[in-house]
Amino acid sequence: MTSTESLIDRRQMAYIAAQASDARLNVELETEGMTLNIGPQHPATHGTLRIIARLDGEQVVWAEPSCGYMHRGYEKLTEVRTYPQVTALVNRIDWLGSFANEVPFILAAEKLMGIEAPPRAQHIRTILFELSRIANVSLFLGDLGVQLGAITPVFMAFRDREYVLNLIEGATGGRFHPNFDRIGGLKDDLPAGFVDETRAVMKKLRNFCDEIENLLFGNEIFQSRTRGIGVIPKDVALQYGLSGANLRASGVDWDLRRDQSLPMAWNKADWKVWTHPDGDSFARCWVRLQEVRESTRIVDQLLESIPSGPIMAKVPRIIKVPEGEAWVSTENPLGEMGYYVVSKGDLGPFRTKIRSASFNNISIVPWLLKGVYVPDIVTILASLYFILGDIDR
Amino acid sequence: MSSDAPVAEIPGDLLREGIVDGLRAHLGEALLDSLVKPGDDVWVRVRTDAWREAARVLRHEMGFDYFCFVSAVDWMPSPYGKGEDDPTEPTPERDDTIRQGYAGGETRLQMLARVTSSTRHVGVNVKCDVSDETPVVESWIPVYAGANWHERETHEMFGIGFAGHPDLRNIYLPTEFEGHPLRKDYPLLARMVKPWPGIVDVEPLPGGDDEEGDAE
Amino acid sequence: MPKLPGLIKGLGVTLNTLARTTTQGSNTVQYPREKEAPPVRARGVIALREDNCTSCMLCARSCPDWCIYIEGHKELAPPRRAGGKPRQVNKLDRFDIDYALCMYCGICVEVCPFDALFWSPEYEYSEPRIADLLHDKDKLGEWMETVPEAPALEVGAEKKGKK
Amino acid sequence: MTALLASDLPYWAQSLLRVLGGVVAVLLPAGTIVYVFLFKMMSFMQSRLGPMEAGPYGSMQLFAEVGKWLQKEDITPERADRFIFRIAPLVVLTSTFLLVAVVPFGPDAWFTNFEAGVFYMLAVSSVSVLGILIAGWASANKYSLLGGLRAAGQLIAYELPMVLAVVGVIIQAGTMNLQGIVLAQNTGEIFGWNGLGNPYVLTQFVGFVIFMIAVQAELTQTPFDMPIAESELVSGYMTEYSGFRFLTFFIAEFATAGVFALIASVLFLGGWGIPFAWFGWEGLDDVDNWMNVVGPLIMVTKMMLLSFIIMWVRFSYPRFREDQLQRFAWKVLVPVSLVNIMFTAILKVAF
Numbered sequence A: 001m002t003s004t005e006s007l008i009d010r011r012q013m014a015y016i017a018a019q020a021s022d023a024r025l026n027v028e029l030e031t032e033g034m035t036l037n038i039g040p041q042h043p044a045t046h047g048t049l050r051i052i053a054r055l056d057g058e059q060v061v062w063a064e065p066s067c068g069y070m071h072r073g074y075e076k077l078t079e080v081r082t083y084p085q086v087t088a089l090v091n092r093i094d095w096l097g098s099f100a101n102e103v104p105f106i107l108a109a110e111k112l113m114g115i116e117a118p119p120r121a122q123h124i125r126t127i128l129f130e131l132s133r134i135a136n137v138s139l140f141l142g143d144l145g146v147q148l149g150a151i152t153p154v155f156m157a158f159r160d161r162e163y164v165l166n167l168i169e170g171a172t173g174g175r176f177h178p179n180f181d182r183i184g185g186l187k188d189d190l191p192a193g194f195v196d197e198t199r200a201v202m203k204k205l206r207n208f209c210d211e212i213e214n215l216l217f218g219n220e221i222f223q224s225r226t227r228g229i230g231v232i233p234k235d236v237a238l239q240y241g242l243s244g245a246n247l248r249a250s251g252v253d254w255d256l257r258r259d260q261s262l263p264m265a266w267n268k269a270d271w272k273v274w275t276h277p278d279g280d281s282f283a284r285c286w287v288r289l290q291e292v293r294e295s296t297r298i299v300d301q302l303l304e305s306i307p308s309g310p311i312m313a314k315v316p317r318i319i320k321v322p323e324g325e326a327w328v329s330t331e332n333p334l335g336e337m338g339y340y341v342v343s344k345g346d347l348g349p350f351r352t353k354i355r356s357a358s359f360n361n362i363s364i365v366p367w368l369l370k371g372v373y374v375p376d377i378v379t380i381l382a383s384l385y386f387i388l389g390d391i392d393r
Numbered sequence B: 001m002s003s004d005a006p007v008a009e010i011p012g013d014l015l016r017e018g019i020v021d022g023l024r025a026h027l028g029e030a031l032l033d034s035l036v037k038p039g040d041d042v043w044v045r046v047r048t049d050a051w052r053e054a055a056r057v058l059r060h061e062m063g064f065d066y067f068c069f070v071s072a073v074d075w076m077p078s079p080y081g082k083g084e085d086d087p088t089e090p091t092p093e094r095d096d097t098i099r100q101g102y103a104g105g106e107t108r109l110q111m112l113a114r115v116t117s118s119t120r121h122v123g124v125n126v127k128c129d130v131s132d133e134t135p136v137v138e139s140w141i142p143v144y145a146g147a148n149w150h151e152r153e154t155h156e157m158f159g160i161g162f163a164g165h166p167d168l169r170n171i172y173l174p175t176e177f178e179g180h181p182l183r184k185d186y187p188l189l190a191r192m193v194k195p196w197p198g199i200v201d202v203e204p205l206p207g208g209d210d211e212e213g214d215a216e
Numbered sequence C: 001m002p003k004l005p006g007l008i009k010g011l012g013v014t015l016n017t018l019a020r021t022t023t024q025g026s027n028t029v030q031y032p033r034e035k036e037a038p039p040v041r042a043r044g045v046i047a048l049r050e051d052n053c054t055s056c057m058l059c060a061r062s063c064p065d066w067c068i069y070i071e072g073h074k075e076l077a078p079p080r081r082a083g084g085k086p087r088q089v090n091k092l093d094r095f096d097i098d099y100a101l102c103m104y105c106g107i108c109v110e111v112c113p114f115d116a117l118f119w120s121p122e123y124e125y126s127e128p129r130i131a132d133l134l135h136d137k138d139k140l141g142e143w144m145e146t147v148p149e150a151p152a153l154e155v156g157a158e159k160k161g162k163k
Numbered sequence D: 001m002t003a004l005l006a007s008d009l010p011y012w013a014q015s016l017l018r019v020l021g022g023v024v025a026v027l028l029p030a031g032t033i034v035y036v037f038l039f040k041m042m043s044f045m046q047s048r049l050g051p052m053e054a055g056p057y058g059s060m061q062l063f064a065e066v067g068k069w070l071q072k073e074d075i076t077p078e079r080a081d082r083f084i085f086r087i088a089p090l091v092v093l094t095s096t097f098l099l100v101a102v103v104p105f106g107p108d109a110w111f112t113n114f115e116a117g118v119f120y121m122l123a124v125s126s127v128s129v130l131g132i133l134i135a136g137w138a139s140a141n142k143y144s145l146l147g148g149l150r151a152a153g154q155l156i157a158y159e160l161p162m163v164l165a166v167v168g169v170i171i172q173a174g175t176m177n178l179q180g181i182v183l184a185q186n187t188g189e190i191f192g193w194n195g196l197g198n199p200y201v202l203t204q205f206v207g208f209v210i211f212m213i214a215v216q217a218e219l220t221q222t223p224f225d226m227p228i229a230e231s232e233l234v235s236g237y238m239t240e241y242s243g244f245r246f247l248t249f250f251i252a253e254f255a256t257a258g259v260f261a262l263i264a265s266v267l268f269l270g271g272w273g274i275p276f277a278w279f280g281w282e283g284l285d286d287v288d289n290w291m292n293v294v295g296p297l298i299m300v301t302k303m304m305l306l307s308f309i310i311m312w313v314r315f316s317y318p319r320f321r322e323d324q325l326q327r328f329a330w331k332v333l334v335p336v337s338l339v340n341i342m343f344t345a346i347l348k349v350a351f
Helices: A003-022 A074-078 A082-090 A099-113 A119-150 A152-172 A193-215 A221-226 A234-240 A281-304 A357-363 A372-382 A388-392 B014-030 B048-061 B147-158 B189-193 C008-022 C058-062 C107-111 C137-146 D012-047 D061-071 D082-100 D117-125 D127-137 D142-173 D176-188 D203-220 D243-268 D291-316 D322-350
Strands: A034-038 A050-056 A059-066 A324-333 A335-343 A350-355 B031-037 B041-046 B066-074 B108-118 B124-131 B134-137 B161-163 C045-048 C068-077 C086-100 C115-122
Touching: A034 B041, A050 A372, A050 C045, A050 D176, A074 A082, A074 A350, A074 C137, A082 A099, A082 C107, A099 A335, A119 A152, A119 A193, A119 A221, A119 A350, A119 A372, A152 A193, A193 A221, A193 C008, A193 D127, A221 A281, A221 C008, A234 B066, A281 A372, A324 B041, A324 D061, A324 D117, A335 B066, A335 B108, A350 B066, A357 A388, A357 B147, A372 D291, A388 D243, A388 D322, B014 B031, B014 B041, B014 B048, B014 B124, B041 D117, B048 B108, B048 B124, B048 B134, B048 D203, B066 B124, B066 B147, B066 D176, B124 B134, B134 B189, B147 B161, B189 D061, C008 D012, C008 D291, C045 C086, C045 C107, C045 C137, C058 C068, C068 D176, C086 C137, C107 C115, D012 D061, D012 D082, D012 D243, D082 D117, D082 D127, D082 D243, D117 D176, D117 D243, D127 D142, D142 D176, D142 D203, D142 D243, D142 D322, D203 D243, D203 D322
Parallel strands: B041 B124, B134 B161
Antiparallel strands: A034 A050, A050 A059, A324 A335, A335 A350, B031 B041, B066 B108, B108 B124, C045 C115, C068 C086
């Protein structure tokens, strides 16, 4: 099943779908369409996402996700909370890579106050950021297998992810919700023995990546299920604001860790940004697999060069952020997550616009699911990799 | 990095000044106000009727191909405060002057959007006022197809209409939900229902001596 | 090893996981019998040292979930130095933390100026009835002995008094 | 069975014994497969220990599961087609029992000894397709409808390669009687050397591979488990079933796996016999009596070996999309099995 053959086949499918939707439904065969609700309680969605799909036989004529089942109203809640309370709240948006949610918010507040975390805090922040990326994306690699029917990868993912979560819990106290970031630095320093433990865990993670690559990515059935499915051209990806691995899989060489100067330690490690020209489901999964390997290398290099010094900048106990507006976005595991913080100089932010990655990543699904088979809905959703908390905020 | 040295000293951030000048060249006086923080970010405010025109210029002429987000800001301070007032005492008066943020503005509601260039790695925050009587703005969908969901969310959260939007249904809230939650005059019920445990009720010393030792 | 087709390599991976589990044992812990000790800093439950607390209400005010309820009264305490003026001390009547609402963010432990609240990695306090999750002051006192010593810090960290 | 128990048993007692033997021959392999492979091997392949609570090393887990399912409420959906909904699992289970009737376990230990045993076996194995289709249709649920239709398409598409793979064996053995096939394999020799007999897995390797793939598809196991695609169709045609009916489906699924493994070991691995040359036997009549006891044990070990392969593939591979699945069956398996038949025929004539 070379990808060209599947591309022709894909164009042919799109033609059939167009036919079906135009002629309303195939009248001679008297087949009347079927509206299938996939979700909100459905194994294929990472949480409560509902997809309304109108089918003609096994082919999707029209599909549209309807979200909002997980809407907790974060932007309204941030208006009545102080800055430490918002950090505790905000790491529940993308609950798999939760330390990565706190960082852009704290950076925005620090930019408003005009202070910077000391080098040691920046270093440890970047290490924990990459650890939460590994925890998030390694679960994706396992879950990818389950969506396509293979049961074993997900157990491998959970087994190796456990080590990373134990590391995060050892350092911050919380496995899923570390709440370790403070304006001006971190709450505490690393516990003793953290560095060598992390180095051992990174080795385990690398051989987990090799195992997943052998078990899943090399598998011809997996490739025939994902190559040429859900192709997103570059300009459509940019227009919809896709970000992270979904964008890099369509050939856009853009990574926020490298292309903007943030008070973090990414520029102290040399690492490579992976892209893939095809833009199909296989490309997205492949780019994420390489990114996990790249993260383990980043963490290894950063572990070598942690500067010594204070963990917290000179910050008053009660923090009043001066008036102003700031936008900071970082390369979160799911894509670009950004906070537009408007402050009027009192204890909490006046307005926080939370730009989460999965909201844009999923807004392309109606365009993408035209003329696609039912099992491919699951493949495309698995490759786009969203988390419900990220979509619904 | 973003040291807030007085703007005059550092030579202006040429990249972002170039953006503002380019926009002024294309939009003329529709570009009302702009603010450049050197090495940090650039804010631009356009006239309300030039909202879609600004998007078209940014995307086709100036190469900002990446659509980041579209949202809105309600500048009126909330009449309810943080829900932490002591119900027994009279509600403290709050200043309800409306002060807009960067790049000014007159009205209470203001559109806020951000687009980035995926090649030059620089972003622009675009703002425009939304009049209080007829809160309607042109939709960005013909220029950025990704704006569809963002505009639906802004519509249901702020009540701003979008001319030219194919189906302006609620994206998060149930269809029969009235009111626009992110407006500041919409009460946050979670904080209304329960009295705040932080209200101090340590009774004064028995025996009624006069000093009012109520710990703040 | 020659470039095996992906299918065969996939089988190889599952086979040697099988071999590894039978020889080196599995990664899972048989919970009720063997228990994994949580790390020292794990945020399991909040413990209260009652005599430090001066019911200054800072923790109750800064809790995002409004789940700390404090009631206190004032008392005259014997003067520190003989013949000194009797000191006025806040006595604690009620200090409840409702663990059904608490989201374990740790703001209260941090913001307490008198070091009365501590984290303990205890995690086995689930209750059949949700009302029992409201731990009162002596239950919080019981957790005090499970509070571990603060762990030694990584080399290169600057010593500072923060707990 | 008849010679073994002499002739004092009246006819009805013999048939009763046969029924009991049939039930044991179906349920025993199903139970061992579920426990050894589904509970233990799958967990060990995923670096965990599997059920350990019920009984030593989780051995009683199967009875716990059966007990759980039995006490669960057996719901029939309100708009379902009640009668058909109820008999669907029974149809699938009967096809398994019918299949085992023809499998020989020893020189005299067989239930029936049809002349056209293989023909009967292939005919009966397609009864389960009906059961699955009506289960899908009758449960008035979109997901099970999709699952049922997919199952119908897939099972029929994979019956053809199975039949053609078996034709190769019949040409080489010269008889359709399963006992005859076992004899042919254990007495024949490959190019004059009869040290190992002539198990058709060696001479008919292509047929063996096609047969195993077709069996994997017949059982709707993972590379071909579109009908029970958990990630899209919740659990395909079994979605609406609960309690005892789901238990029947569950038993049917693993019993069919056991019986197909038995049949595959008869057709390709020399059934209950060890190469007769080792014992100097010539034909069926001078095989010693203890073979009737050892035969079933050999059959069980061969069956466990084959179902290890089936389950191993099940736990490692993702799932085909059903149009790829159909394309694979019609464009690859059927032509290859036809070529295999042609070669076997030519070689049969040549030697």
